[in-house]
Amino acid sequence: MPMPTVADRGLFLPNLLHFGRLLRQLGVRISTREIYDLADALTTIDLARQDDFYHTLRAFLVHSPDEIELFDRAFDLFWRGRIELALELGLGYVRAAEQETLDELEQSEQRVLRGAGDSDPGDGDAEEDGKAETGVTGTYSAAEVLRRKRFEDFSEEEFEMARRVIRSLVWQIDERLTRRQVRASKRAATLDLPRAIRESMKQGGEIVRLRWRRRKTRPRPLVVLCDVSGSMERYSRLFLHFMYALVQEGRRVETFVFGTRLTRITPALRHRDVDAVLDRVADLVMDWSGGTRIGESLRAFNYVWSRRVLGRGAVVIIISDGWDRGDVDLLSREMARLHRSASRLIWLNPLAGAPDYQPLVRGIRAALPHVDDFLPFHNLEALEALARRLGTLTTSARRTPS
């Protein structure tokens, strides 16, 4: 069978372009090129079978399992013409541009129903902006304390100081060996034979100087889980700046905040403007200054994120005072699991700075056996002390779980 011609695919193109636009509005990244390839593909299958039609569309337009549900709903809406699903769309997805999306969705649907032939193949890639980055989904729970909070300005001086400390802190913990090898000037573990041979050409095939390679070091990924519940209120702003600075330095870092549930804030922190970032995070996190369920939050992290962000010898930092209103057994179990999958688990406690502090909070007691380093984190001096301490972490022995 010959490849389809332009005329064949013209049959589908206008509708496909509309459908593509609908998906883009829902935050799925699609290029116009993919739509054209898809139109080609559709000429090779039997269109009488709706499931084949569905799977063909999906093969071209979906690139991640997260998008499947969204795709399915859009597919039903667009191709099966079930308008009532549009309403449902708004409930399951608390996406960044939720209302806007819904409005556009209806308009787009209207256009299709009117059969408007205004297909414009030129659109598309321009719309492929960073919208997908805000794709942190969450569900609304009435039981949650819906307290949103604005951040006041952090003084320039404090901010600079924190940044400086943070830079030295990260710089010292982050090296690990990889298998990749690079040139080494001095005698090292491995001979660099290709280079030696190449150079021997100048000496008439005699290898005069041995060349060496060494294993390259790569920064360790860092994962920060920060408690933003009520008892941590006094500290949340500083910690947010701490995480902002880490993300802004462009290193491999993933950031999460938790109170009664876990929210990933890495995409929001990538924004350049710190004020905009704080606003976005404030909007994103629904449980500022509410209660804490550390166990449940860690469980959410372990099940959903750990396998995706804890590869490559990651260091995990938990920032929390350990005041926990959830299930302590669960906390202990999930701490144990986290400890096994991280190369180093560090707990920073803002309360631990007090001279007479004893880890008596039940959450802390449950977590402590699974922590490699339990360190104070109550002010900038403590932060600097921490940085000095961290420099020796990779060489110091890990605490083994008892």
Add this chain to the structure above:
Amino acid sequence: MLDSIDSVHKALLGERYVAERGLATVIFLALRMGRPLFLEGEAGVGKTEVAKVLSNLLGTRLIRLQCYEGLDVHSAVYEWAYSRQILHLRLLDASGATREEMERDIYSRDFLLSRPLLQAIENNAEQVPVLLIDEVDRADEEFESFLLEVLSDFQITIPEIGTIRAAQPPVVVITSNRTREVHDALKRRCLYHWIDYPDFQTEYEIVRLKVPGASEQLSYQVVAAVQALRTAELFKPPGVAETLDWATALTIMDTQELDEQIIGDTLGVLLKYQDDVQRVQSELLQELARRAHAYRG
């Protein structure tokens, strides 16, 4: 032979691979349009198997590149045979060859070791090979961009020799366990398919096909128990591979019917994390046995 989705589906069955309709569709499209296939899914849902079955089906060679962290050009594409080059230099030197002759000689095709990607490109067989790039999520991101380049042009440039181009692009299957997000650009070069855990009927068919020794009743009960386990929010739910291992183990033990005792004794075949095993032992055994028995013949 493979000129419709139906025929692909049948041919896969002929190779004892039960594919749901969606998978058959993307395989058909990948073959028809000459696009790489990107299969993602939890461990043990049969991603790698697709490539093996395809190579059987097409009667061609399977070239496998297992990805790992630090995978580089020397293990993925080509490498010079250094020790042989050195020996050869000695010989040339003794025969009084000039430097140009030496270079031409030792950087010739004879001293080039082809690794999987180059092998797949260099094919001149009538039937193009199937190239399996397994667990691409384990490789570094740098390797991904290199792969993207290769998959765009199906050519590889070796500085000392020149550019080697594929006469026919190979059939490419890329798998990922999604331990991290693979870059969008790479997925866009491919047809993407997420392989989910199979539904009851499909998994039952798979067990019957792959473990013919297991009785109808046992197969039913095994699948019922596994399907129930997958809804139990375990850290690592059992994949199809585990179902098959379990059915095989039970068959070897001459089991006719599941009960709490036997499920408890053989959990290690299904679950690979101690706390999952513990949780099932203490909370779920009864429920599993009950679910299994609902299917008693």
